[in-house]
Structures are given as C-alpha cells and as structure tokens.
Amino acid sequence: xxxxxxxxxxxxxxxxxxxxxxxxxxxxxxxxxxxxxxxxxxxxxxxxxxxxxxxxxxxxxxxxxxxxxxxxxxxxxxxxxxxxxxxxxxxxxxxxxxxxxxxxxxxxxxxxxxxxxxxxxxxxxxxxxxxxxxxxxxxxxxxxxxxxxxxxxxxxxxxxxxxxxxxxxxxxxxxxxxxxxxxxxxxxxxxxxxxxxxxxxxxxxxxxxxxxxxxxxxxxxxxxxxxxxxxxxxxxxxxxxxxxxxxxxxxxxxxxxxxxxxxxxxxxxxxxxxxxxxxxxxxxxxxxxxxxxxxxxxxxxxxxxxxxxxxxxxxxxxxxxxxxxxxxxxxxxxxxxxxxxxxxxxxxxxxxxxxx
Numbered sequence: 001x002x003x004x005x006x007x008x009x010x011x012x013x014x015x016x017x018x019x020x021x022x023x024x025x026x027x028x029x030x031x032x033x034x035x036x037x038x039x040x041x042x043x044x045x046x047x048x049x050x051x052x053x054x055x056x057x058x059x060x061x062x063x064x065x066x067x068x069x070x071x072x073x074x075x076x077x078x079x080x081x082x083x084x085x086x087x088x089x090x091x092x093x094x095x096x097x098x099x100x101x102x103x104x105x106x107x108x109x110x111x112x113x114x115x116x117x118x119x120x121x122x123x124x125x126x127x128x129x130x131x132x133x134x135x136x137x138x139x140x141x142x143x144x145x146x147x148x149x150x151x152x153x154x155x156x157x158x159x160x161x162x163x164x165x166x167x168x169x170x171x172x173x174x175x176x177x178x179x180x181x182x183x184x185x186x187x188x189x190x191x192x193x194x195x196x197x198x199x200x201x202x203x204x205x206x207x208x209x210x211x212x213x214x215x216x217x218x219x220x221x222x223x224x225x226x227x228x229x230x231x232x233x234x235x236x237x238x239x240x241x242x243x244x245x246x247x248x249x250x251x252x253x254x255x256x257x258x259x260x261x262x263x264x265x266x267x268x269x270x271x272x273x274x275x276x277x278x279x280x281x282x283x284x285x286x287x288x289x290x291x292x293x294x295x296x297x298x299x300x301x302x303x304x305x306x307x308x309x310x311x312x313x314x315x316x317x318x319x320x321x322x323x324x325x326x327x328x329x330x331x332x333x334x335x336x337x338x339x340x341x342x343x344x345x346x347x348x349x350x351x352x353x354x355x356x
Contacts, residue, residue, distance in 0.1 A: 034342055041334040042094060045327045046087050054321045099328030104320050109328035112313060117332065118203025119189060120302070120309030124294035126206075126229035131236025132287055138237070139244025143252060144271050154241050161238025166231065170304035173227050185224035187306035194220045228305045232298060236290045243286045247279035281348055288344040296333040 049056075057073050058065075065073075074080060078089055093099070099109035142154035177183045185191060189205050194217045198208045206225065209218040251257065252275055260270045299311035306312075310329055317325030 030342065030345065034338060037338050038335065039091070041331065041338070042091050043087070045330050045334075046090050048330075049323050049327050050083070052323060054323055056323060094331060099331070100324035102317070102325045103322045104317060104325060109324050112325065113310065113328055113332055115203070116308055116313045117310050119205075119307060120295060120298060120311060122204040122206060123225060123229055123232065123298060123301070123307060123309060124291060126225060127232030127294050127298075128236050128287065128291040130230060130233025131240050131290060134233075135237040135240030136244050136283070139241040140248055140271065140276060142241070143245045143248030144267070146249065151245075154245060158238040158242040161235050166235065167300045167304055169234075170228070170231055170301060173231060174304070177227055184227045185220065187224075187304075189221060189224055189308065190217070191220050191224070228298075228301050228307060232294050232301055235297075236294060239290055239293075240283075240286060244279065244283060247282060248275055251275040251278050284347050285341075285344045288340040292337045292340045295336050 057070055057077065057079065078086055081089070097110050099113070101107070102109050102112055105112055138150075138154050138157070142148075142151040145151055174187070178186050188195075194214075198205060198212050198214055198217045201208050201211050205221040206218060209215075209221055248271075252271075254275075257270055257275055260274055261267075265273075295310075298307075298309065299315055301307065302309045302311040303315060310332065314326055314329040317323070317329065
C-alpha cells in the first residue's frame with residue numbers, strides 16, 4: 001500500500017517519479033554537454049588545420065607535381081567544397097575513427113595512434129599513481145600540522161614542482177641515475193635484449209610482460225619507465241598535494257570537526273574518518289585532471305627519454321608538417337580529457353549522497 005500524506009495523496013510513487021525525472025534530466029544534460037564539448041573540440045582542430053601555413057595538397061603530391069596533379073588532389077581531398085561542408089565531412093570522418101593517412105608513416109593515423117597511445121597511457125598512469133600515493137598523504141599531514149616541518153616541506157615540494165623545467169629535471173635524472181649510478185634503464189621502453197620479445201596484447205609493456213609471465217622483461221621495462229614516470233609523478237604530486245592541503249584546511253576549520261573533537265574522538269579519526277571523507281569527492285576531479293594533464297603534457301618527457309608515445313608522435317608530425325597526425329593526436333587527447341571529466345562527474349554523483 002502506498003504511503004499517503006494528510007491529504008490522502010500517494011507520496012511514495014510521486015517521489016520515485018520525481019527522482020527518476022531528475023536523473024533523466026541530469027543524464028540528458030551530461031550527454032548534451034559532452035556532445036557540445038566534442039563538437040567544439042572538432043571545430044577548434046578543424047580551424048587549426050585550415051589556418052596553419054602548410055599546404056596539405058603539396059604534402060601529398062610533392063612540390064614537383066604538375067598543376068593538373070595538384071588540382072586533382074585538391075578536389076579529391078574535398079578542399080574545393082565550402083568550409084561548412086568540409087567541416088561536416090571532417091566531423092563524419094572523426095566519428096568513424098578516420099583521421100586520414102599520415103604522411104610520415106604512410107599508415108592511417110588511427111592505426112598509428114592505436115600503436116603509440118598505450119605507451120603514453122602506461123607512463124601517465126604510473127606517474128599519476130606515484131603522485132596520488134605520495135601527494136594525498138603529504139597534503140593531509142601538511143594540513144593537519146599546519147605551519148610544522150612537514151607543511152613547510154610540502155609547500156617547498158609543490159613550489160619546486162611548479163618551477164623546475166621538466167626537460168632540465170629529465171636530463172639531470174638521466175645523467176645521475178642512468179649515466180653515473182646505473183640504477184635505471186636508459187631511454188626507450190626496453191633494452192635491446194628484450195625489445196619485441198614480449199607478445200603485444202595491450203600495448204603496455206609492463207602489463208604484457210606480466211601476462212606473458214616474463215619477469216626478466218618486466219624488470220627491464222620497469223627499469224626504463226620508473227625514471228620518466230617518477231618525473232611526471234613529481235609534477236602530479238606537486239599539484240595533488242597542494243589541492244589536498246587546501247581542501248583539508250577548509251574541512252578542518254569546519255564546525256563538525258570541532259564538534260567531533262569535543263566529543264573526544266581521536267585526532268586520527270577526526271582527520272581520516274571525517275575530514276578526509278569529505279574531500280574525497282573533489283579530490284576525484286583533481287586526480288582525473290592530473291591524469292589528463294600527464295597524458296597531454298608528457299611531450300617533453302617522451303622526447304627526452306625517447307619514449308615512443310603519443311606526445312612524440314604529435315611532435316614528429318608537427319615538425320614534418322604532417323597535420324593529419326597532429327590533429328588526430330590532438331583530438332584523441334581532447335576526447336580523453338572529456339571522458340575523464342565525464343567519469344569524475346559520474347563518480348562525484350555516485351559518492352555524494354546529496355546528488356541523489
């Protein structure tokens with residue numbers, strides 16, 4: 001029997017319907033926002049491809065082609081169409097996963113990206129893991145002991161992380177830990193002995209070597225990835241620790257924390273059981289954005305360490321005038337950011353009971 005209010009109206013079904021409508025509107029709004037964001041991203045990349053001082057036709061036919069060959073290629077590439085038709089054609093191609101053919105490799109750009117993206121994902125994932133494992137506890141302890149030695153250390157770590165050029169840290173890391181001490185592997189993903197020895201399943205060498213049960217290849221791959229991942233992890237750590245400290249300071253000054261302390265709860269329970277639980281929700285967004293930043297910001301790291309990832313691929317395409325490769329890689333990075341924001345938004349609503 002449905003519950004009724006004093007007027008006799010059935011409240012339980014109406015509440016369920018209202019909750020369903022709110023959820024449907026929320027999902028619809030999220031989908032619409034996602035679609036508009038992706039459309040804006042495609043519009044920006046399309047405009048970039050048109051304003052760059054690079055003739056895509058010459059890149060295809062070469063500078064020794066005749067005028068007839070040039071005109072035929074111009075028409076075949078659809079450049080004789082109005083811009084709006086070119087944009088719609090571009091959107092349709094991207095939605096089908098067609099980014100064109102790379103001039104540098106002669107392969108479809110989508111195929112090239114599928115080959116190089118796992119290397120960047122593996123590097124960024126390990127860097128984010130390092131940043132989270134160290135940065136979150138550091139930020140929490142720094143806020144709990146505000147003005148203390150740990151707080152000062154955390155602030156210096158964050159300041160240096162934001163100030164130091166990544167290429168300088170990378171070169172110094174190679175010089176010290178690889179060249180002088182020999183603690184880590186050199187540039188590249190694997191040494192010559194193990195290169196190509198592990199069957200490709202995911203494209204991530206650490207995972208593939210574990211699947212194959214090849215511990216020698218795993219140790220070799222780990223020795224090569226740990227230094228660039230630690231470098232990226234340091235930058236992630238600086239951002240995550242600073243944001244964690246800021247969130248915790250806000251929570252520790254709230255009235256409910258004072259009430260918990262008055263009730264006699266231990267400081268550990270107050271910090272980790274109450275304050276930290278309330279910052280977990282915004283911290284999810286911070287971590288997701290940090291991961292996205294490492295995906296698109298690892299270009300210099302990949303170049304320094306000869307890491308065959310998406311950043312190196314986009315850089316080579318830019319230097320060689322291969323705009324299909326550049327725009328395809330840019331779209332993939334943008335889509336990753338959009339999906340990460342969508343994931344954090346969904347997780348935010350799942351973790352926050354007020355959103356239901």
